[in-house]
Amino acid sequence: xxxxxxxxxxxxxxxxxxxxxxxxxxxxxxxxxxxxxxxxxxxxxxxxxxxxxxxxxxxxxxxxxxxxxxxxxxxxxxxxxxxxxxxxxxxxxxxxxxxxxxxxxxxxxxxxxxxxxxxxxxxxxxxxxxxxxxxxxxxxxxxxxxxxxxxxxxxxxxxxxxxxxxxxxxxxxxxxxxxxxxxxxxxxxxxxxxxxxxxxxxxxxxxxxxxxxxxxxxxxxxxxxxxxxxxxxxxxxxxxxxxxxxxxxxxxxxxxxxxxxxxxxxxxxxxxxxxxxxxxxxxxxxxxxxxxxxxxxxxxxxxxxxxxxxxxxxxxxxxxxxxxxxxxxxxxxxxxxxxxxxxxxxxxxxxxxxxxxxxxxxxxxxxxxxxxxxxxxxxxxxxxxxxxxxxxxxxxxxxxxxxxxxxxxxxxxxxxxxxxxxxxxxxxxxxxxxxxxxxxxxxxxxxxxxxxxxxxxxxxxxxxxxxxxxxxxxxxxxxxxxxxxxxxxxxxxxxxxxxxxxxxxxxxxxxxxxxxxxxxxxxxxxxxxxxxxxxxxxxxxxxxxxx
RNA sequence: GGCCCCGUGGUCAAGCGGCUAAGACACCGCCCUUUCACGGCGGAAACGGGAGUUCGAUUCUCCCCGGGGUCACCA
Numbered sequence: 131x132x133x134x135x136x137x138x139x140x141x142x143x144x145x146x147x148x149x150x151x152x153x154x155x156x157x158x159x160x161x162x163x164x165x166x167x168x169x170x171x172x173x174x175x176x177x178x179x180x181x182x183x184x185x186x187x188x189x190x191x192x193x194x195x196x197x198x199x200x201x202x203x204x205x206x207x208x209x210x211x212x213x214x215x216x217x218x219x220x221x222x223x224x225x226x227x228x229x230x231x232x233x234x235x236x237x238x239x240x241x242x243x244x245x246x247x248x249x250x251x252x253x254x255x256x257x258x259x260x261x262x263x264x265x266x267x268x269x270x271x272x273x274x275x276x277x278x279x280x281x282x283x284x285x286x287x288x289x290x291x292x293x294x295x296x297x298x299x300x301x302x303x304x305x306x307x308x309x310x311x312x313x314x315x316x317x318x319x320x321x322x323x324x325x326x327x328x329x330x331x332x333x334x335x336x337x338x339x340x341x342x343x344x345x346x347x348x349x350x351x352x353x354x355x356x357x358x359x360x361x362x363x364x365x366x367x368x369x370x371x372x373x374x375x376x377x378x379x380x381x382x383x384x385x386x387x388x389x390x391x392x393x394x395x396x397x398x399x400x401x402x403x404x405x406x407x408x409x410x411x412x413x414x415x416x417x418x419x420x421x422x423x424x425x426x427x428x429x430x431x432x433x434x435x436x437x438x439x440x441x442x443x444x445x446x447x448x449x450x451x452x453x454x455x456x457x458x459x460x461x462x463x464x465x466x467x468x469x470x471x472x473x474x475x476x477x478x479x480x481x482x483x484x485x486x487x488x489x490x491x492x493x494x495x496x497x498x499x500x501x502x503x504x505x506x507x508x509x510x511x512x513x514x515x516x517x518x519x520x521x522x523x524x525x526x527x528x529x530x531x532x533x534x535x536x537x538x539x540x541x542x543x544x545x546x547x548x549x550x551x552x553x554x555x556x557x558x559x560x561x562x563x564x565x566x567x568x569x570x571x572x573x574x575x576x577x578x579x580x581x582x583x584x585x586x587x588x589x590x591x592x593x594x595x596x597x598x599x600x601x602x603x604x605x606x607x608x609x610x611x612x613x614x615x616x617x618x619x620x621x622x623x624x625x626x627x628x629x630x631x632x633x634x635x636x637x638x639x640x641x642x643x644x645x646x647x648x649x650x651x652x653x654x655x656x657x658x659x660x661x662x663x664x665x666x667x668x669x670x671x672x673x674x675x676x677x
Numbered sequence: 678g679g680c681c682c683c684g685u686g687g688u689c690a691a692g693c694g695g696c697u698a699a700g701a702c703a704c705c706g707c708c709c710u711u712u713c714a715c716g717g718c719g720g721a722a723a724c725g726g727g728a729g730u731u732c733g734a735u736u737c738u739c740c741c742c743g744g745g746g747u748c749a750c751c752a
Contacts, residue, residue: 172752207751276750283749292679293748321750347680357750364752387681388747411683412745423745454701458690461701483690485683486745493689493702503715543714550714607711614711623711641711653713 136307137264139314140271140322144254144261151258155244155374158198165197166378168233169223170371172204173215176427177222177435179489180413182452184381187410189228190477191379200242201233202371205250206361222435226445244375249367256362259370259400260322260355268327268399269355271320272302273313294351295323297330303352322356326395334391339379339408339479341387349391365392373402381408384486408479411486413455425489432489442517442556444505446472447498454497457481468504495554502556503549507541514540517556525560528567538663539566542655550655565649566664571672575652578642580635583677586643592617593644594673599666603658614640647675 158166167188171181192199203219205211217236232242240247263269272295274282279295286293303325305313313320328350336344355366362370372380386393387409397404415425415433425433432438438448449472454460456477463475502510511533518526529536540563543550553559564570577586596613598605611621614637620626626636645654648669654660661669 170752174752204752210751272750279749287678290678319750341682344681351748354750359750361750363750383746384682385746385752390681409682414745416688455689458701461689462691465701483683487690488688490688490702496702499714548715552714610711636711638711645712651713655713657711 131267132307133265133267136270136310137261139307139311140264141257141261144257146254146258148258148262151255151374155376158376160198161196163195164378165191165195166200166376167192167197167381168200168202168372168375168377169228169381170202170204170368171219172207172210173212173219174210175212175215175218177219178425178427179433179435179438180383180425182226182435182448183410183413183456184383184408185223185226185228186449186452187408187456187477187479187482188379188381190473191381191408191479192231193229193473194477197378198231199229200244200375200377201230201240201247202375203234203248203250204364204367205248206357206364206367208250208359208361225439226435226449249371250361252367252371253360255374256356256366256370257360260362260366263324263355263399264322268325269322270303270305270325270352271310271313272300272323272352272354273305273318273320274302292330295353296326296351300352319358321354321358323352324355324392324396324399326350326352327399328391328395334394336390336394336407338387339406340411340482340484341384341409342484344387344390346391349395351392353392365389365396368393369396369400369402372405373397373400377405379408380405381410384409384411408482410482411484414486414488416488432491440521440557442521442558443494443498443554444501444513444556447494447501447554450501451494451497453477454493455487458483498554499551502553503544503551505544507537507544510540510544511537514556514559518560521557522560535566535663536563539563539660542659542663552655565651568668568671571650573646573650573675575646575650577646577677578639578652581639581643585634586646587676589617589640589643590647590673590676593640594670597670597673599669606658606661610640610644611637644673647672 158164160166169181169185169188171177189199191197201219201223203216216234220234220236223230232240232244232247234240234247246252260269274295278301282295282299282301283293286299291299300323302320302323326349328348330347330350332348332350333345334348336346338344353365354363356362368380371377390407390409394404396402412424415423415430427433450460450464453472453475454464457475459481460475467474505513511529514536515526515529518529543552552562565572577583581589592613593610596609598609601609615621617640618634619639620633620636623636623638626633641657642652645652645657648654648657648660648664664672
C-alpha cells in the first residue's frame with residue numbers, strides 16, 4: 131500500500147506541515163513549574179455541579195504556579211450543540227470566580243495565541259495530523275456503515291468476544307488503494323480510524339497524579355479519529371489540542387480512565403510529550419435505597435450548577451464547599467485563617483482523595499452560613515440585592531427604596547466574635563426580614579400556651595406605658611424585668627423555676643408577647659435591636675395591637 | 678460480562694507497621710440564655726470479610742464481597 135498516495139487521496143488540500151504547526155504554537159516559555167491547565171466543556175446547554183471540581187482544581191493549579199488557565203469548547207458533536215450553551219458556560223464559570231487567561235469567547239475564536247478555542251474551528255489543524263498518520267500507515271479510512279458495525283458487534287457478543295473494531299473484525303483495515311478509491315468514487319462516506327499497533331493482552335503502566343501507578347490493557351482497538359464530517363472524536367482532539375495548546379496538566383473526571391490507554395497510544399504515535407493526568411473521582415449522591423450513584427441531571431435538581439445560584443448560596447460558600455471536598459485540610463486552614471482568601475490556601479493535588487465523595491448538603495449549608503455570618507452588612511446588602519433582582523424583584527425594590535433601613539436590619543447580630551448564623555442562602559432572607567416592612571408584617575405564630583389573649587393584652591397595656599425609647603439595651607431589659615415583677619412574673623427564669631407557685635410566669639413570657647406583636651413570630655433576633663431598627667414610631671404602632 | 682477505579686463512624690476525612698484510631702458536618706444531652714441564632718462542655722458512632730507477610734497490621738500482598746466507572750462516528 132502506498133500510504134503517501136492514500137494520504138494525498140484523502141487530504142489533497144492539506145499542505146501545512148506539522149513542523150509549521152509546532153512553530154505556530156511554540157512552547158510557552160513559562161517559568162519553571164508553571165502549569166498550563168484547561169477546562170473543556172461541551173456546549174450541551176447544561177453545566178453540571180460536578181464540573182466545578184475539575185474546574186477549581188485546574189484554576190488553582192494554573193494560578194498558584196503563574197501558569198495559564200484556558201477554556202476550550204469541545205463542540206465536536208454537532209448533534210448535541212445547543213443555542214446559548216457557550217454563554218451559559220461562560221457565565222456559569224465567571225459567576226463562580228473562574229478567571230480564564232485564554233480561551234473561548236461567545237463569538238468565534240477567542241483570545242490568546244493558541245486558538246482557535248472551539249474544536250469545530252480546528253478541523254484544518256486536525257487534518258494535518260490525520261494526514262501524517264495516514265502517511266505513516268497509522269490510520270486508514272473505514273467505510274463500514276452503522277448497520278454493518280452493529281451486526282459485527284452483535285456477532286462478537288454472540289461469540290463472547292470483546293466487541294470492537296480490531297483484528298479480524300476490522301474489515302476496512304486492509305482495503306487496497308483501488309478499493310478505497312472505488313468507495314470514494316461511489317460517494318461512500320468514511321471515518322478515519324487509527325491502525326492501532328497494540329496487541330490484546332499487552333499491558334501498559336502509567337502514573338496518575340491522584341490514583342498513582344496504574345496498570346492497564348494496551349489499546350488495540352482501531353478507534354475512530356475523524357468522524358465522517360471530518361471533525362475529530364474527543365480522543366484525537368484531546369491529543370492534538372492539549373499538545374498544541376501546550377497543556378501540562380489534564381484534570382478530568384475518572385470516567386476517562388478507561389480510554390486512557392488510547393490517549394497514551396495517540397500521544398506516543400503522534401510523537402507528543404504526554405501531559406500529566408489528574409483523574410478525579412466523581413461526586414456521588416445517596417440513593418433512597420441507601421446506595422450511591424453519580425449526581426444525575428435528570429433526577430437531582432442539585433446536579434445543575436444553576437440550582438445553587440437560584441437557591442441563593444453565596445458564591446464563596448459554594449467555592450469553599452468544593453474546596454473542602456477537594457482538600458480535606460481546607461476546613462482546618464479556614465478556621466486558622468478566617469480572613470484570608472481561598473486563593474491563599476495552599477491547594478495540593480497530593481491531598482486529593484482517590485475516592486468519590488457523597489454530596490453533602492448539610493455541609494454546604496454549614497459552610498455557607500459561616501460565610502454569610504462573616505460578611506459585613508454592606509456586602510450582604512449587595513449580594514442579597516443581586517439575588518433578589520434575579521429572583522424576587524419585589525423585595526429587590528424594597529431594598530433599593532431604602533438601603534439604609536435594609537442595612538440596619540441586616541446588621542442585627544452581625545460582627546463581633548460570635549455572629550449569628552441564621553442563613554445558609556440568600557433566598558431565606560426576604561421571608562425572614564419581611565416583618566420590617568409594615569405591609570408585609572403579619573403575626574404568624576400563636577401566643578404562648580400559658581398566656582391568654584386577655585393576659586397578653588394586659589402585658590401590652592402595661593408595656594405601652596412603660597416603654598421608653600431612649601433606653602439603652604441594658605436599661606431596656608431592666609425595665610422589662612421590673613415590669614415583669616409588677617405584673618406578677620419572675621424577673622429571672624431561675625426565680626420562677628425555684629418557686630413556680632409564686633409567679634404567673636417569668637420575664638420570658640413578656641418578651642414572647644412583645645416579640646409576637648413586634649415581629650409576628652415567637653423567634654427573632656435580639657428584640658431591643660429589632661426595636662431600634664424599627665424605630666420608636668413603628669414600634670409604638672405595633673405595640674398598640676391587642677388580641 | 679471483560680477491563681479499570683474505590684472501600685476508616687450516618688457524611689467528609691486524618692492515619693502512610695506499634696495511636697486510648699484526630700478533626701469537621703449531622704445527631705443526642707448538659708451549660709449559657711427573655712425566644713431564636715451563636716458559643717462552651719460532654720455523648721453515641723468506624724478500620725467490609727478472609728487468608729497471608731511480620732514480633733506486631735487500619736496501614737503491605739492475594740482472594741472474596743460491596744460500591745462506582747467504562748465498553749459509540751457522546752464527551
